Amino acid sequence: MTCLILITVRLEVVFDVLGMLGRTISVEGYCYRFLPNPTIFRWDRRWFKTKRLLLVFKEHLSRLNGVYAKTGDTPEPLLAIASALEHLSPQLENPSVKDYSPALLASLRRIITTMDRYLKHSSGGWESPSEALVLDVASIHVASLVTDLSRRPSWFVDLFPLRRADDGVNEHTYITFLFQHSRRAAVEIYGDLNGSYDLPIGELKVEAPPPVTDLAVETDELPPPTWRSDARLRDATWCLLVFRMLCWLQLHDFHRDDIMIPRSTTYGSRMPVYIV
Numbered sequence: 001m002t003c004l005i006l007i008t009v010r011l012e013v014v015f016d017v018l019g020m021l022g023r024t025i026s027v028e029g030y031c032y033r034f035l036p037n038p039t040i041f042r043w044d045r046r047w048f049k050t051k052r053l054l055l056v057f058k059e060h061l062s063r064l065n066g067v068y069a070k071t072g073d074t075p076e077p078l079l080a081i082a083s084a085l086e087h088l089s090p091q092l093e094n095p096s097v098k099d100y101s102p103a104l105l106a107s108l109r110r111i112i113t114t115m116d117r118y119l120k121h122s123s124g125g126w127e128s129p130s131e132a133l134v135l136d137v138a139s140i141h142v143a144s145l146v147t148d149l150s151r152r153p154s155w156f157v158d159l160f161p162l163r164r165a166d167d168g169v170n171e172h173t174y175i176t177f178l179f180q181h182s183r184r185a186a187v188e189i190y191g192d193l194n195g196s197y198d199l200p201i202g203e204l205k206v207e208a209p210p211p212v213t214d215l216a217v218e219t220d221e222l223p224p225p226t227w228r229s230d231a232r233l234r235d236a237t238w239c240l241l242v243f244r245m246l247c248w249l250q251l252h253d254f255h256r257d258d259i260m261i262p263r264s265t266t267y268g269s270r271m272p273v274y275i276v
Helices: 002-021 050-071 076-093 102-120 131-150 155-159 169-187 193-197 231-251
Strands: none
Touching: 002 131, 002 231, 050 076, 050 169, 050 231, 076 102, 076 231, 102 231, 131 155, 131 169, 131 231, 155 169, 169 231
């Protein structure tokens, strides 16, 4: 079972990156969601329900926005994500709305377009992140998952092991991990990602970075700052990428038996190839 969990989380990393950075490939007005799988891994939805992941993400984001509200300066993208989730939630919560519902797919397309606009184009008081920062935040997300699998106790293997039961526990475990470790690694300063495990087990730390002018400057008298200098921009970027990932994986799908055949397996093959 432990080996199966390790494989599942590793596969999740691959598809997380697709959701964060992949292009939207769908035709408006059509409910066909399946794409050719560009990876050598199988996409198995039996472990996670993307609708439920979005709803759990909404709960955690509400807590984060509540903390930001106390500072009087909530980043614009976080408000946009919250608004999008409010409009999307009725469709996610309604069991009669299928994954291929045209209305749901249209909503997801519009949301992803909005998220991409925040990631690529500055508007109003929002300055979009650089491409380097977006890639850095995405790489930190991947690193946090890989780090967890290589340490003991592991969040997914030892503390809160994933299971086959369709009771919503896996989704809550995964999103809580993202806010507990992936997000903290993106916005706080760590020499080692294992430092994000310094909280009591199961305690979710939800804090908002202070305004840039309030960030402590490292001196001989003051302790080094725990927040990165661009923590608020990183925080908003992280939320945009994770929310985009969840929407992208809900909008698209891969057949469970469809995998990319590694080139190494075709060496020496005598199977005929026809080029038309």
